[in-house]
Amino acid sequence: MKILHTADWQIGRQYSGFDPDDAAPLAAERYLAVERIAALAQSRQVDAVLVAGDVFDSQTLRDISIRRLFNSLEGYAGPWVLLPGNHDAALVESIWTRAQRLAVVPSNVHLALQPEAMPFPDVGMVVLTAPLTQRHTFADLTAWFDNADTPTGLVRIGLAHGSVQGVMAADIDAPNPIAANRAETARLDYLALGDWHGLKQIDARTAYSGTPESDRFRNNDAGQVLEVEIDGPGALPRITPHRIGRYRWQALRVDLNVPSDLERLVASLTALNGDDVLDLRVSGRTDLSGQTRMQDLIAATAARVRGMRADFSDLHVQPTEADLADLQADGYLADVIAELQARQQRGPASPPGDAPAEIAREALTLLAGLLKDRQAPVGDEVRG
Amino acid sequence: MKLTRLRIEQIRQFRQSLTIDSFSSGLNIFAGPNESGKSTIVRAIRAAFFERYKTQKVTDLLPWGDSSAAPRIELDFEIGGAHFQLRKVFLKSPRCDLDRAGHHFAGEEAEQYLGQLLGFEFAAKGESRAQHWGIPGLLWIEQGSGQEIHQAVAFATDHLRAALQEELGSVASSEGDAVLDTVRDWRAALRTATGKPRGELADSQAACAELGDRLRDLDARIETYRQQVDQLGALQADQNRDDQDKPWDAFDRARVAAETKRAELAERERGLRADRQRLAELETQRTLVQEQLTAVDRRQQALTRRAADEKQAVAERQAAVVDADRLVAQQAELIAIVRTARLGYERCRQQADREAVMQQMATTENELARYSAQLAEADRLYQAQSDLRVEAQSLAVAPSDLDALRRCQQSLRENAIRQEAGATRLAFDLDSGVALTVDGRTLTGKGEQLLVRPVSLVLPKLGRIRIEPGGSDLSQLAEAATGLTAETQRLLQRIGVDSLAEAEQRFVALRRVRQSLQEVERELAQLAPEGRDALAIARSEAQSRLAGLKATLARLSEPPQDEMSAMPGTLAEAQHALDQALSGQAALQAQVQEAISRRAVAEARWEVAQREHAELQGLVADPAEQQRIQTHRQRLVDIQAEIAVLGERVATQQAALDQARPDILDQDIARYRQSAQQARQTFDERRIRIAQLQSALQVAGAQGLEEERAGVQLEHEAAERRFRELERRAQALDLLVRLLEEKRAELTRRLQAPLQRHLDHYLPLLFPGGALAIEEDLSPGDLARPNGASAEHLSYDALSFGAREQLGLVSRLAYADLLKAAGRPTLIILDDALVHSDPSRLVQMKRIIFDAATRHQILLFTCHPADWTDMGVSIRQIEQLRAPG
Incomplete structure (x- = not known):
């Protein structure tokens, strides 16, 4: 039997x-x-x-x-x-x-x-x-x-x-x-x-x-x-x-340290499909372009997989000189970007009452996006 | 920058060319009245720089009435040691040429180069407007616009900032403000000015709260459901157990056992009750017998007592008889004493009466004598009165008659006087012997006669002479005199006198008599106010009273002389003695009565006691009575024996019953019955409760609470995620706004410092101790002036026209200094500036302009040359410049 x-x-x-x-x-x-x-x-x-x-x-x-x-x-x-x-x-x-x-x-x-x-x-x-x-x-x-x-x-x-x-x-x-x-x-x-x-x-x-x-x-x-x-x-x-099961529940932990780490993350994420459920936690540091690329990637992945949780609380965004040049952030904008970077570095040790590093990262991302958008119209017109 | 030469041709009033050279590197003053061409020169300079050479919009440059002209402007200037030549022709074959140290720029290229050099832009098309003018727009002040500065600064801000940054060597953000605006907008979409959530952030917060509430509500309902399930489980278990065990059966059995035991006890109780009833009957009988025996004893005692009573009654009767006899004897003695006292009292009283009557008689006699005297006096007075009345009657004269008489007499006297005055005086002196007759009277000798009426004078032998007095009224007077004399006679007769004097005498006598009469009447009124008859009656009354008293006295017999000595003193003393004797007699009378009554009582008692004693003696001695006593005694013994036996049995039975506690047994029965009932009721109620719970749970279960909760929780988590994201975005925007504002403010402060320095160079000359703030766009802001101990803050726009013009110029000079320091070209043009300044301020402004002219070339155009003679430079007249040359 x-x-x-x-x-x-x-x-x-x-x-x-x-x-x-x-x-x-x-x-x-x-x-x-x-x-x-x-x-x-x-x-x-x-x-x-x-x-x-x-x-x-x-x-x-x-x-x-x-x-x-x-x-x-x-x-x-x-x-x-x-x-x-x-x-x-x-x-x-x-x-x-x-x-x-x-x-x-x-x-x-x-x-x-x-x-x-x-x-x-x-x-x-x-x-x-x-x-x-x-x-x-x-x-x-x-x-x-x-x-x-x-x-x-x-x-x-x-x-x-x-x-x-x-x-x-x-x-x-x-x-x-x-x-x-x-x-x-x-x-x-x-x-x-x-x-x-x-x-x-x-x-x-x-x-x-x-x-x-x-x-x-x-x-x-x-x-x-x-x-x-x-x-x-x-x-x-x-x-x-x-x-019997259809969905693959995947917990992905990625620590970004060198540029190739991001490449590996890209490879991992692009391999996922509609039968995957993803729990992603990204830590480490990245520059602005990396951050932008990752955001695009996350958005694309989220649309593809069945479900996704993502946590970037331990990720630091550090614009490089090239990033800043790219953003054409001059004058006091540059000062603000420097300050935001510094705040991210302070991490949990930031003085009480001050915005936590996560907020500083968010602010930096927002500012970078804003600056990029302000430059964008020329390119958009070309593309459009 | 230094303008070295200017030439204009075919422009407005300058159809012919106008050339100005030999510009000084400092202050250049051009003067001329209105319409002389000052403004045209300024316009030409502006057009040369600002207007595109190709534009057709500058027709205002054309000479009047000549639309085919080609306005031409030539400017030579130096910047940083380099020489420039600008040639511009408008409208007709327009062109633009710029030469810089052998370098040639033409057309638009030349214009662009100029713009960069001086810091301004060109209009894309058409006429150049203020927003294009940049630095020159700030430094070249048009007529009547010196006080307006903010717009000019706004259009030049970027150039000024660039200059400042060159001086600072730092870089301001080209995008900063736009970025800051966007970040502020984004933040404003999520937060209010005070930092409260709004828009999507508020919505998502509210959604979180609402979903949280729903979750809690569902949790509570689920918890209730679970508790009800548990309750149902417990109830169901209890019900099953009871259904099996049937606990009420055990209670029923216990109750039946108790009831059986209780029935036995009831039987025993009935027996005990019968015994008790018999016992009670016996005790009643015993009491009756005992009472009868007691009555026998009581009779024996009564017999003894009656004997003693009789003996005492005999003794008491004897005593009462003795007492009564003694008191009767005393009473006889007292009656004698009373009689003696009464006799004494009578005598004393009679004596007193006699004395009183004699006293009254004496008084009455006095009265009688007085009345007699008064009567005699009264009679005398009445006589006098009568006499006086007669006398008065005889003297009676009417006062009116007397008055009339007096008047007649008076009138007569007056009449006589008047007759004498009016009469004809007949004086005669007759020789002796000669006599004359006048109206019958004979006149002789010497004398006078007054004639009041015609008289006939008989002259003897001579005849008659009639003399008629001349006065007309003499006859009337004589007539009146006759009348008066007749009246006088009549009155005298009426009065009864002969003359007035006599009448007067009688009147005086009458008054005296009347007075005497009054006096007599007064005496009479005093003596006999009620008249003589009253006096007479009083006297006769006194007489009759005296007669009465004499009769009374006669009746009162004289006391016998022998008993006078036995008189017991005064009447009062006799009275007292009599009273005492009488009261003693009365007291004794009462005692005698009482004693007699006591004696009667004592005798009655004695009779009763004697009879009762005899009766009782008879009763006790009866032999039937003796037999009855014997029977009672035997009955008592029998009853007591029976009581002893029965009492013991009752006690034993009661003890047994007490031991068995029937009351508790009754309670047991009730308890078991209730318990069984309760157990059944609980069972039934539980069954109902189970049914209720089951149906409630079926309803609740069908609602799918936990599934709903899971759904709501998903929504709640999504809402919270959304809220966290938005909140993080809001916090990030908070941070960005804060940092951007901080950094921007820091930069602004750094940028403004050099400008402030230049401004502070001039300002103390104009406003000692004053300070001018600089706005963010580098335009002048509030002016602070010392005002006593504190400072007065005035916004630029609130200042007077003149002050604004002055501050505007000072600011522009400061900008020029700033630009100069940054190596930028500066040329200052003032067209009719400072016309609104008062003389003292103008003095200060001239010092300021003079100072600025040491660093910058300044072209000053004025129509008030007299104001500017103290600037140390020659004033060139436009009119003179026009001369061809």
Whole structure:
């Protein structure tokens, strides 16, 4: 038998820090990712799809968002097991009870709203579920797996949402703990976990599939689902990742020191396309022409990629002699430019009450742009 | 710059050529009346420099009425030791040639060169206007425009700045002000003058705040939703537990047990109540029996008491009898004493009465004697009165008659006098023996006769002589006299006298009698005011009273002489003795009455006591009574035995009941019932609450709060990003504006310093202690003049016309100095300058111009040559220059 293991769909998640025009497609892509999972399940002819929690990003989504999610499951007619996680815990009133009230849960979709052994005799497996029925719990909800008797001959698969103790983040008091050796103590053939958004295998029978569509700038193999094939009870699972995610979340850190650094930045940015989401932080120093060039580049990149955050707070603009000559800044304008440069250099050590270096850089950029525009008309006319 | 030669031809009034040479390098003064050509010369110089040679707009240069002329101007001048020759012809075959030390420039090239050299521009086309004139526009003052300087400075500012910078060796920004304006505009779009956000910055700040509010609102609603979910979970858990445990059942069971126990206790309570009732009955019976026995005892005691009472009544009766007898004896003694006292009192009283009557008799007798005397006196007075009245009657004369008589007498006397005065005097002296008869009377001897009426004088033997007195009224007088005499007689008769004298006497006598009568009447009024009869009555009354008193006295018998000695003193003392005796008798009478009444009471009591004692004795001795007493005593013993037994049983039962606490049991029953009820109610209410919460949550859940919140948060972040960007831009613009202004101000200060120095060279001559500020465009600003301890600030435009003209010239000279210092050519032309200056200021201005002329060539044109004779140079007359030569 083989199943698909996925988790942390986070349906309804919105993306802050981006232009709303970019945030909307990013949010919409999560439904498309689910559709791709359904298509994959169909094409791989798996026996079931297990979703290890956080199907929804929050409890109170609009009805239409709930309907849309269940519509996205249509591509796979086999059994789906959806487990509530910390974002969509099976509270007495929850997004699950709402979905039930809306009557949008198809018969092939099983909601694991309470801890139970969910047998699938046709598939030859039984799924032990450990749903969150509170937002946070400090008890190991998978503990009951150890004493759960299941019919012999069925593959035992655990489905849980939380952090494996001692393996994931070091915080001892992390909520929703899961014992690291649960698969062993509960005689599980496979323990499908959710909560960690990256792909991570804990041991031979335990793994986090990660979220199928990346949602943060962390290089942790997110954007995949796991195909898990188990020959029979006791057999070791064969785990195969499949890429589902569309958007590449890239964190780019560039320190400009020599002119070629800028060239490298240009190369990096021009390589990006509409499937990239970029977090750019530029530090170091550049001259006016570099600054201008970079601004153009950033504008072009922002228009091309799906989403971009950019931070230039540690970048200093230092006009060169040539810049100044180019600007034809004479007289007291030259004095002002010199003063602005000096203020940038002072950095955080600038006297209190004085404008910070960032403001000085902005002022310098503004002034340079203004001077350039004042020279521009001649050239514009030629071009026009 | 030094102009060395000027020649003009075919210009306005100079159809023929005019040549001026031998210009001095300092001051040159040209004089001439109006219309003599001063302004034409100035215009020619300006045209030579400013007007494009090709322009057709300079027709004002043409001689009058000659439109085909070719105005020609030739100027020779030196700049920095180099010689220049400018030849310009306008309108007809126009041309321009400039030679500089063998270098030739022609046409526009020559003009451009000139402009750069002197610092001015040419009009693109048409006539040259003020904005093109630059430095010469500032230094060449046209007639009547000396006071206007700001515009000229504005048009020359760039050239002045350039000169200043050359002197400073620094470079001012060519773009600075435009950049500053733009930066200010940009900043003004984001901030108000006071630094508050406006425009897009304000909008985005407001949007942030609004979205923040929405976020907080959504957060609150989400929090409420979550709390309600938690509440619902907790309620649901409780409900499930109760549904399973049914806690009210346990309460019901406990209540039933308590109720059973309570029923048993109630049975025991009923038995106890019956015992208590029986006990109470027994106790009532016992009380009755005891009361009857007590009554027996009381009767025995009463018998003893009655015996004692009787004995005491006998004793009291005896005492009362003795007392009464004693008092009756005392009463008899007192009656004798009273009688004696009364007799004494009667005697004393009779004596006193007699004495009083005798006293009254004496008084009455006195009265009688007085009345008699008064009566006699009165009679005498009445007689006198009567006599006097008779006398008065006899003397009666009417006063009116008397007056009339007096008047008649008087009139007669007057009449006689008047007759005598008017009468004819008949004097005669008759010889003895001769007699005459006049009206019957015979006259003899010597004498006189007054004739008042015609008389007949009988001369014996001679006949008669009739004499008629001449006075006409004599007859009237005589007639009146006759009348008066008759009246006098009548009056005398009426009065009853013979003469007036007698009448007067009678009148005096009458007055005396009347006086006496009055005196008598006064005495009578005093003596008998009520008349004689009243006196007579009073006397007769006194007489009868005296008779009465005598009768009374006769009635009062004399006291017997033998008892006089026993008289007990005065009447008052007798009275007192009698009163005492009477009161003693009265007091004793009361005691006697009381004693008698006491005796009667004592006897009655004794009888009662005797009877009661006898009756009681009979009763006690009755044998039926003795039997009854015996029965009661036996009954009492029986009752008490029964009470003892029953009382013990009641106490035991009560103790048992107290131990079982039925009240607490009752409370237990109520408590368990309420608890069960409460548990059911809680269950029901919780069910309702759960339903309410479920429906509320269903509604809230469908709103998609968190999804909405995520959306709003995105908007909020975008708005904040936008605000941060704008705010950073605003701060950057703040910084730029501040820095640009600072640096610009710094530069301006540096630029202005040399000009200020030159200005300060002249100003003290004109305004001692004064200071002239320099505006940013280098034009003159406020003038500060010392005014007492402080300084007075006046803006340039607020100064008088004359002062503005003077300051304008001073400023221009300072600019000239500045230009000179920068190596620029300077030529100063003053056309009719300073005509508005008062003599003292003109003196100062002349000193200033003279000083400036040591550095600059100055051409001064004036129509008041007399004003400028003290400048140390010859004044050239335009008229003389015109002479062909």
